Amino acid sequence: MKTYNGGIRRPISLRGSRKAVALGMTAAAAFAAPAYAQQDATADEEEVQLDTLQIEDSAADVNPYTSPGAPYKARVSADPRRVKPLAETPATITVITETQMEEAGTTDLKEVLRLQPGVTIGTGENGNAFGDRYIIRGEEARSDVFVDGLRDPGMTTRESFAVDQVELTKGPSATFAGRGATGGAVNAITKQASTDYSFNKLDLGFGTDNFYRSTLDSNWALSENAAIRANLLYAKQDVPDRDPAYRERWGAAVSGSLQVSDAVRVVLDYYHLTAKDRPDLGVYVAASDENGYGQTFDDLPTYAQDEDFLESDVDTVTGRIFIEPMDGLKIVNSTRYGESNNGYMATGARGSSDGSSVGLSTHQGWQDVTYFVNQLNVIGSFDTGSVKHNLIVGSEYSDHKVTNGVYSYEVGGETNCVVSGRGGSRPGYCIIDENGQQIVSNDAISSLLQRSVTKGGWDSIWQVRTLSLYAMDTMDLTPWLSVNGGVRLDAIDFSLETSSASYTQSKSMWNGHAGVSLKPMEELMVYATWATAKNINGGESDLGSNCGYGGFCVDPVDPTEPGDPETSTSFEIGLKWDMFDDRLLLTAAAFQTTKNDVFELGSSDYDVAGHINTGKTRVKGIELGLVGNITERLSAQIGGSIMDAEVLESYNPANIGLTLANFADKQVTGQIRYQATEAFAIGATGTYKSAMYAGQPDSAASYNAAVGRYTFRVPSSTVFDAFAEYKFNQNFSMRVNVQNIGDEDYYTAAYRSGAFLYKGDERRGTVTLTGRF
Incomplete structure (x- = not known):
């Protein structure tokens, strides 16, 4: 080894x-x-x-988890429960390092994950504009986001300014992550204080479309036992060619470390982010008909209103204690308390199938989140005879509470634009008339509605308390043979109060994983794994009793019966080949995930009409990857996936055989970097995603049987970015980024009715100056 x-x-x-x-x-x-x-x-x-x-x-001021001299290749996971290096971990784990994110010019977590194979972006009711939403291997994952191994609930905006790396685990991961984690989980690893030495790193960025971004990363080594690290952010940018839409961020992350004794270390972190956007819901796509797939209206003028907003405020405090009383034994206790307040008022478009008339619609809501979690891990390394063990025993208690509500608003502008996504009149046209003529100029569209907005009352209170116990062991039977396995029990107490009813359920869910790894050569590992995941009825916190998007499904036959948890089982075989002295990793995996007892919709959007636990779906595919240094000068992370999704069982026979909503069969992405000289480097990022189809999450995409086509199609896309970096000396450097260099019209997701078709950013150029001192 x-x-x-x-x-x-x-x-x-x-x-x-x-x-x-x-x-x-x-x-x-x-x-x-x-x-x-x-x-x-x-x-x-x-x-x-x-x-x-x-x-x-x-x-000392770079990502400590990467391989030396290979900044794109993470050597280890930051989760101490991943006891092996990533090259010896029998699972598909994609790691996006800080260097990759900086050079690609990606900042929000949503943009980071959009570039990864096997991941797509989704929309939600009223645009789900609370924040980010991810779909991993075809399965909903918007609640399966973690920070430093602790669940990060709420539909917030997530930034990368204080992140060392993002770890994306694919496949059911409930033994590590708990409830949910059907398609995988996302774990953002934050920057920590270091006693190595003091340093400062300042980035100043500016670019087209009023792009400004500044970050400061400062570490103070107060002594050999204590250190403080601060990361600060301010950023603002217009959405390229979509004025008046914009994004604004400011944040602070402070980490302190104190070595109390040789055996005890204490770490305390505080994180704050304020995100204020004027959201752009893109364009819309018409339904498919006998003439082909529905048209996407690329030239639709930007209709975001002056009063539109998407705001998130996040505050968390995390304390961790690391105790190592003896060699081979580590105790880690982590506690976090957090609050977030999220709200949005967004404008959507609704139009005719030929684009001859287009009207506007209003979508809005707010969400207040509080959460507490304590996690204890005891990690022991020991031998029993010739067998080496890495045993983990842990427990976790969490209390997550989410209050959802709506805004009250009045419209003071054009009367023919009084529309609402939650009731109200809806005229046939507003910015384009029945003759296909634009009614108002582009400059005037943003002031049509003139809304006055006040925060209204709540419409649902969602709370989940969970007590979890788990145990995992990795056993090296010989230098070339290892086996691993684990079990987890999640005891869940769920309550949901709406304006008209209250619901409760208590569930105890067992999950597990098992696998075997063989090393025919020191650098090569082949493995086979099995894993499960479960999620309760109503597991998504932002939907109340709206079953159509992950809210609590109420069976009208027996409203008191919440049904069984949805259950996923996955099998994966793969190989990992660690080459060139741990600087290049090749991976390949074939997988299949089957989801049983799926909650399905009945005749209406939000009622299951007796169809609880009637669905079954399957996703299977292969994924290939390469990350690290191909040569001394050429670095890369390249990945691709070919997948197939299918509905196997449904209360509606017409759904059987259909693909899943917002699912891309084929995805390829790559980021390469070439060090041309000691001072100069160039690179590029390319991403291809095949077509997707809109529909309810975790269920069949909408299908028009009359014409034999999926109803709402998100076209395939190929997008390229480029960057170049020049180091003037060891203290100063400059990087130039051009994103979407072909200025392609591409789209990331569609709402189930086609009314939202999220538009990817058009071309942008930026320059970043970096100083290290």
Whole structure:
């Protein structure tokens, strides 16, 4: 087995005690270059230690989880429960490092994940404009987002300014993640304070469409036992060619670390983000007819109103205690309390199938979230005879409460634009008349409605309390054979109060995983895994009793019966080939996930009409990946997936055989970087996604049997970005990014009725100046 040291700074969550560090440095000296074999052993040890310290100094302000000299390749997961390096972990885990995000010019988590194979972006009722929504391998994942291993609830906007890397696990992950995690889970790893030394990094960016972005990353090593790190953000940008839509962010993340003793370390983090946008719901797509797939109206003028907003305020405090009483034993206790307030008022378009008349509609709502979680992990490494164990025993208690409501508003502008997504009149046209003529100029469209908005009362209160217990073990039976497995129990207490009724349910859900890994060569691993995941009725917090989008499904036959949890089972076989001294990783996986007991809709949008637990779906496919250094100068992360989704069982026979909504069969993405000279580097990002079809989440895409086509089609797209970086010296550098260099019209998702067709950003150019001191 390999030993992974690499001479880089270890993250706080993975460091051992000082005694262990000293032993590790001594071991490194013992196996150093043979050229020093004749020198004094003490001198050898001191020299190697000095070399290691020098390398640590040069790497102290970069991602500590990457392989040395390969900034695109993460070496380890930051989750201490992933006890093996990623090259030896029997699962599909894609890691997007800080360097990749910076060079690609992606900032919001939604944009980071959109570029990954196997992931699509979804919409929701009223645009789901609370925040980000992800679909992994065809399954809903908007509630399966974690920060440093703790669930991050709420439909908030998520930024990358304080993130070291994003870990995307694909396939059912309930043993690690808990309820949900059907298609996978997302874990954002935040930057932590370091006692290595003090540093500052300042990024100043500016560009087209009034793009401004500034970040500051400062670490103060107060002593060899204490450190503080602060990350600050301010950013604002117009949406390219979609004025008056814009995005604005400001945030702060502060991390403190204190080494209380050789065995005890305490870490305290505070995070704040304010996001204020004027959202753009894009264009719309007409329904397919006998003449082909429905038209997408690329030239529809931007109709966002001056009073539109999408706002998120997030505040969290996290405390972690790391205790290592002896070699081979680590105790990690993490506690988080957080609050978020999210709200939106957005304008959508509704038009005729030929675009001859287009009207506007209003979509709005707010959400207040509070959450508390405590997680305890006890991690032990020990031997029983010739078998080496990495045993994890843990518990978690969480209390998540979400209050949803609506805004009250009055319209003071054009009377023929008084429309609402939650009731009210809806005229046939507003910005384009019945003759296809634009009624008002582009400059005047944004002031048509002149809404006055006040926050109204709540319409649902969703709360889930969960107590979880889990145990996992990875056993190395021989140097070439390992087996792993785990079980988890989630005891869930659910309550939902709406304006008209109250619902409760208590469920105990067992999940597990098991696998085997073979290493026919030291650098090559082949594996097979099995895993399960479950989610309760009403598991999505933002929908109340609206079953159509993940809310609580009420069976009119027996309103007190919540039904059984939806259950997913996955099988995956794969290989990982770690090459070039841990600097290039090749991966391949074939998988199949089957979801049983799916909640289905009945005759109306939000009632199941007795059809609880009647659905069954399957997603199968292959995924290939490459990440790391192909040559000394060429780095890359390239991935592709070919998948097939199918409804296997349904109360409605017409659904059987259809694909899932917002699901792309084929996806390819790649980011490459070429170091042309010591100072100059260039690179590019390319993404291809095949066509998708709108519909209810986690169910069959809408299908028009009369014409033999899916009803609302999101066209396939191919988008390229490019960047170039020049380092003036060790302290100053400049990077130029051009996103969507072909200025392509592309779309990321469609609403089930086609009324929203989210439009990807058009071409943008930016320049970022970086100073390190």
